[in-house]
Amino acid sequence: MDDLYLDNIDEFVNDQNKIVTYKWLSLTLGVHVNLAKQVLHHYLDRKRNESSALLHATYLVSGKFVENGTTSHMVSVVQEDHLTVSVHVYSVQKAVLKDSGPLYSVDYDAVKENLRNCSRYSAIRCADAVPMSSTAVQQAHETAQAPPPETAHTKSGINGHSSLASKPTSKQSKGVMGMFANKNVSKNQESSQERTLEQREDAPVVETSKTKSAPKTHSMSNFFGNQATKKPDKSIKEEAAQMSSSVDEKPSSPVPKAETPVKEELPKGAVVEKDSSKSKRLDHSDSEEKNTSQKKQRRRIKKPQSDSSDDEVIPDSPPQLQEPRGPSPSLVKESFAFSHSDERSDCKRRKRRRVLKSRTFLDDEGCIVTEKGYESESYSETEDDFKASKPSQKNPDPPKPSTGKKEEEEEEEKRRKMVVAASNKSTKQASITGFFQKK
Amino acid sequence: MTTLTRQDLNFGQVVADILCEFLEVAIHLILYVREVYPSGIFQKRKKYNVPVQMSCHPELNQYIHDTLHCVKPLIEKNDAEKVVVVIMDKEHHPVERFVFEISQPPLLSIRHPRPTPIRIPSDTLLSHVEQLLRAVILKISVCDAVLENNPPGCTFTVLVHTREAATRNMEKVQVIKDFPWIVADEQEVHMQEPRLIPLKTMTSDIVKMQLYVEERAQKAS
Numbered sequence: 001m002d003d004l005y006l007d008n009i010d011e012f013v014n015d016q017n018k019i020v021t022y023k024w025l026s027l028t029l030g031v032h033v034n035l036a037k038q039v040l041h042h043y044l045d046r047k048r049n050e051s052s053a054l055l056h057a058t059y060l061v062s063g064k065f066v067e068n069g070t071t072s073h074m075v076s077v078v079q080e081d082h083l084t085v086s087v088h089v090y091s092v093q094k095a096v097l098k099d100s101g102p103l104y105s106v107d108y109d110a111v112k113e114n115l116r117n118c119s120r121y122s123a124i125r126c127a128d129a130v131p132m133s134s135t136a137v138q139q140a141h142e143t144a145q146a147p148p149p150e151t152a153h154t155k156s157g158i159n160g161h162s163s164l165a166s167k168p169t170s171k172q173s174k175g176v177m178g179m180f181a182n183k184n185v186s187k188n189q190e191s192s193q194e195r196t197l198e199q200r201e202d203a204p205v206v207e208t209s210k211t212k213s214a215p216k217t218h219s220m221s222n223f224f225g226n227q228a229t230k231k232p233d234k235s236i237k238e239e240a241a242q243m244s245s246s247v248d249e250k251p252s253s254p255v256p257k258a259e260t261p262v263k264e265e266l267p268k269g270a271v272v273e274k275d276s277s278k279s280k281r282l283d284h285s286d287s288e289e290k291n292t293s294q295k296k297q298r299r300r301i302k303k304p305q306s307d308s309s310d311d312e313v314i315p316d317s318p319p320q321l322q323e324p325r326g327p328s329p330s331l332v333k334e335s336f337a338f339s340h341s342d343e344r345s346d347c348k349r350r351k352r353r354r355v356l357k358s359r360t361f362l363d364d365e366g367c368i369v370t371e372k373g374y375e376s377e378s379y380s381e382t383e384d385d386f387k388a389s390k391p392s393q394k395n396p397d398p399p400k401p402s403t404g405k406k407e408e409e410e411e412e413e414k415r416r417k418m419v420v421a422a423s424n425k426s427t428k429q430a431s432i433t434g435f436f437q438k439k
Numbered sequence: 440m441t442t443l444t445r446q447d448l449n450f451g452q453v454v455a456d457i458l459c460e461f462l463e464v465a466i467h468l469i470l471y472v473r474e475v476y477p478s479g480i481f482q483k484r485k486k487y488n489v490p491v492q493m494s495c496h497p498e499l500n501q502y503i504h505d506t507l508h509c510v511k512p513l514i515e516k517n518d519a520e521k522v523v524v525v526i527m528d529k530e531h532h533p534v535e536r537f538v539f540e541i542s543q544p545p546l547l548s549i550r551h552p553r554p555t556p557i558r559i560p561s562d563t564l565l566s567h568v569e570q571l572l573r574a575v576i577l578k579i580s581v582c583d584a585v586l587e588n589n590p591p592g593c594t595f596t597v598l599v600h601t602r603e604a605a606t607r608n609m610e611k612v613q614v615i616k617d618f619p620w621i622v623a624d625e626q627e628v629h630m631q632e633p634r635l636i637p638l639k640t641m642t643s644d645i646v647k648m649q650l651y652v653e654e655r656a657q658k659a660s
Contacts, residue, residue, distance in 0.1 A: 017581060017584055017585065018581075019577075019581060093581060093584070094581070094584035094585075095580075095581040095582070095583035095584035096583060097580075097581075098471070098472065098478065098583075099483070099490075099492065100490075101483060101489065101490035101491060101492065101580065102577055102580040102581060104489055104490055105489040105490070105573060105576065105577045105580070106577065108488065108489055108573065109570065109573070
């Protein structure tokens, strides 16, 4: 069975050029983390013995750490070159990793899929760790947000020392990052808060290696992430602080080591929560991240939606059109069409429009005259509301003040009937009536 | 698989936004991983929920930002076939070319007789795309394993492969003032004895991308 695992790792590392962390391996193969670590260790040994390996490994080191006379428990991931004591293999990959970022990326998807049971294969157990209720989570959230300045003054010399130590390094980092406008104050507060929260716990310190968040200045700097508005992140991943085998640091000597964790923690925005379980924290953090990423995505989505909706919506016509307006007939017809559809949804509205209508009437000589003219007519949603006013028959082109459509039709029919009656008396020619009925 | 069409410019804008953001992150990461600039100017930042490296130097950032700002209209219209990050040695001969081949789905769906209505990318689709982009970024981080070290004193440039009409447009209309685009030299475009190393392929409903590296066989000049 071991051989099978070793073959799998071989395939992942050599063929697929992946970074294989113990966590990822345990989730992928469905085995306990300790077994995964052992398997990785065996694999590394075997490959080293065969001397064919161009493999590199990182190690997780933990132990007591003495800083300024205070001891604390520290966990970090280091390159094997910087190793003094080997504890267990963290990952195996072909490339030399310049920083610890990819280590987090590798585990991200696997942990996300197994969010509910990511501690299934884990060796860390605590009987008191139970998932928090949502109300408790909210309270913790609020208390964490509310007094950021207080945390700087709460505790004893530990905090005092740490805040002192953090100040010069924060100034250094300010110098480097001073080019970006908005970072400084909130970050310092965050970092001081982190330090105090962290020092309260002596137990396994699990810190995030989450990166700094730059505020969103404008839309083009979206890739900075939408972190500035975010509360101090409560997500937990294993720390990869010492991975900064960056050029100017010598991790072997203790003095720079004292500075580097402080320096590293500052840019990372690490927050440690007191009472919640690991899975719950991950859950909460991931859901937060999801929310913010979703919000960001939704923001992105909302923009195009609002743009498209601006195109589609035809501006409403005002509720009461003023009299003689004089628009062209086509425009009038369009507005009529829109107002017609609109009125169905709205409550009763009176609208006026000018419509080209033809009217027939009998003149003095008894001749039927057809005249075309613009009339403004008032139109409302329900036909019951028509205001009736009888049009004058002998006026060729008066603007009818308020004429219901229905009534006009009725009158036209009356005229037609009159005409028909008149024509019937005179002749029996159907052609004349046919002329009128064509309407 | 959802069928999406690009009748509306807004969809193209969304895709272009996503791609340009990604390219910016990728370019910074390439500069970090391939040690074009000293690692001290880089800072860890977060994108797609994972840490990435980004430079602090304002002029470098502005240059990359402006470059992608000019590329964005091409991507919107699906005119950009490839975006290439070329790393050149001191004599301006390319030693490495990181090629991002981009293609977007066609304008109208062929399956239906009538064009299907526009669907703005949904949340699940975008989070899927984010996952794919995360994987590409991870691949860039470990590309050291398959590439040889570059000689010291390298520089970089960004090339865009596009259509001739778009080239003429870009020369005519300066999207950003004092940031002109010119037709690339032959020696920047073609490399002697290239070795092709595929890195990652990404396929999604809104964009398809392929990343590979062309590496010169002998880098030390």
